[in-house]
Amino acid sequence: MTIFFAPLRLAPRPTEPQESLWKLVLEVTPIQWGFYLVGWLAWTCDAMDFFSVSLSVTPLSEQFGRDTTEITQAITLTLLFRSVGAILFGILSDRFGRKWPLVFNLILVAVLSLGAGFCNTYQQFLAARSLFGIAMGGIWGLSASTALENLPVGLRGIASGWLQQGYSVGYLLAACISLKLVPAVRPGWRSLFWTAAGVSAFAALLRALLPESAVFQKARQAAEKHGVVSERDKTKVFLHETKQMLKSHWLLVVYMILLMTGFNFLAHGSQDLFPTYLEKTKGFSAHDATIATIISNCGAISGGFVAGYLSQYLGRRITIIIFLLLSGAFIPLWILPSSFGALAAGAFCVQFGVEGAWGVIPIHITELAPPAFRATFPGVAYQIGNMVSSASAQIEATGAAHLTTMLNGTVVPDYAKVQGIFIGCITAFTVLVTLIGPENHSSRFEKHRAAFDQGGGSDEAYIEEEDHEQSVDVEDKDSQKASEERIEQHESASTEKVPVAV
Template sequence: MVSEYQRLLDGPKLKSSVITRYIATRIPGLIPQKSELIFDQAFWNPFKPLTQVTLHQWNLFFAGFWCWTWDAFDYFSVSMNVSHLAKEFDVEASDITWGITLVLMLRSVGAFVFGALSDRYGRRYPLITVMAILACLQIGLGFVQTYKQFLGVRALFGIFMGGVFGPAYAIALEDAPDVAHGILSGIFQQGYAFGYLLVVVFQRAITDNASKSWRALFWFSAGPCVIWVCWIWSLNESNAFQLHHEHAKATHQGDATRAFVKQAQTALKRYWLAAIYMVLMMAGFNFASHGSQDLYPTLLTKQMDYGRDRSTVTNSVCNLGAIAGGVFIGHLSNYFGRRLMVIVCCIGGGAMVYPWAYVRSSAINAGAFFMQFFVQGAWGIVPIHLAELSPPEFRSFVGGLSYQLGNLASSASSTIEATIGERFPLYDDQGVKRQDVYDYAKVMAIFMGCVFGYLLLIMLIGPENRHADLSYQEQFEEFDRDLDDDEKEKADHIETV
């Protein structure tokens, strides 16, 4: 797989023969090599590879994990309170989901700024900055009085939440041993599902019981951010970043800024096609996630008339399925490949659309569990897959920005579902139109069927760079050669002139 990806980066040369050869390898490339299918103890016990993770690596991993988890907590605090917020500000549910869309649209700004800072100056300070500001914004959100104020604060949320993923996934994974990459990727990504699960629990414990309702939940969420800031402050940078930083200074006589600019030029020339693909890929993943999650609590409470306790149980089951799927599929991807496991998840998720959306008995919990098992199981490969496909010198920037541009493309998911759902009102047994109750199940089922089809296709045609070295060492010689080639081209040009 590595040689295939390196061929893609050579130019890339968009000749018909190269394109034809690449397309011909898409399906055969899904079949794992016999040398990779080692069914040892580590295969049957997904937690066995974790024994090779050192204390230093665990410290970095969980620092990134908790920042990512709290990013999810901040995001889903609004999703869980769409009805409360709509009533508070006297607007429609679709107006509140516009606040969700606004966050997703502005995340790319934060990913651009903090991703670049992370690759230039290290992972720690960008993470400290965004988590500290998010804590302040959570407190402020609890004091908003109008819908416009709500949108303004959520817009700022979008910028700073977008700066979390890039440095967080880089610091969590780049020092980890290769054998544990798959399962650590799954665990890290499911920090988002874990954050959703925590919101479900604290929604029931705080929002449903506190006199300040949803405001109390936002105030509470600011507290743990202070813990994550102190934790990251106490850490050293990852060994991988320190190695890269020292090499960059040595290559350019101590001028790290000049090295950073030169590497950016080289990376742009070599990785532009891979970067475009990653954005398209992440759009599919984000459509799957937001399309199956954001409006689901509203479907349960409004269309199915679930009470608070029953809705809490079903949403908790969803997230337990997500966590199980992310860990299990992430682990298997180390053996069977990132692309193949996502394709399997698309097929499995498609089979779960009906029981997830239409079953009215308690059996819906099984459909909800397995829907999120496959959706978030596919997501389990995302952190490590992005790390392997990204330029080694710009892992935080390219991986984080690709993720958030995909978020931008899918930002209207919940608004689309809510708006189209309003075209399908539901009626009671006497034929009277129910107030503010729509057939969200129909819209969400069709939406998710289309998303699974798109994601399957995009993974089928995409590249893979499994087992790439994330420590930078193997890339130094190749990158230095490219930089030397650039200097030689400049010299030849000057001589010609």
């Protein structure tokens, strides 16, 4: 049962001696590493493809003859359509498996990113990025389920932090490509989209070489043992269990959408127009703005890794709140200075807090989700939150156009003030939502039945527990039968020993 307004608490103390972190890492098999690294790479590719627009706002404006606000419509449309992809690919993954839905998803991302690089008109570009949003929407849920479900429970917190920072690594790689490759080649901004497409195609190839998730295979075998064998029956059961799950967890759906709305507003509000803010309001060159972006992403990667590790001991919600408050504390350093060093330091610290809190999200919402729907449920909540926050860049661009400041005697848009107010309000909202929410620390979702198994929609439908109960029943019957046989043998022996009267 989901308990809202749950008290903040430390992670429960383990009842059995726990293996050290390094011992757990060494025990991870090559196949498990493969699953995790491919999930991480898929999410990294997703970020590279997405932030290609953020890093190319100025050349795109020149290419299509549009202002910044109009170019950011491409970002808005991408975010709007991501929820469609989350529903589509999440359902395919929970119903048919982790492997081929992710392979197809990555190929689609690669094709659409490649196509965006060939667009010659503004309308073509908007259409390509809208379709790209559908493809992009499926990646997160499939990446998280692929990466986390096969790992030991004791590693999932730190693995979650590093998985989520694949997004920051993708942003970092895109920024490096924008810094070095784009100015050096004739295609210019197009080369960034084409390079990102190539990396996504490579990730699809790697996932195709790996087998199906061992956890998903185990759940599928259990369903077939329970009599759900044909694909038609599996689909019928899947639809029935989905309906039952939504009836039971509709309030949790609303909560997770609110949570992910706050987180997505926070991420997009602090990242999407950061290079534009430094160029337009602070007067930095495109080169220096890109360097500052790289530094901020180094802070994000560090924060996600540290927060994911701490969440194993402090609990998911406590860790999230600590890092959100940390990001809020450094907002003044983000917006007030004018020197490169101070602004870069502020960006590092703010992103350390923002992406530190984000680093706990993959495992936190996967543990909260109904276990049989851990590809669909978190992915859809994540992307609906993205849809609600899709206008972040346009809100900031419009606000900055109306709130102006002076730079070297010239009137410029005041992105500093707009982002400071925006990020501060969203941080407060996200802290509040996290406070009132539930927590399900270290849930054993890898032991759960599949969504196409009878009763799989229930949170308590565990494969091992059911098998254990069956084995106990068998042992009890065997024990009872053995006892009856011993009693019969004893009575027979007693009869034989009765002395006969002469």
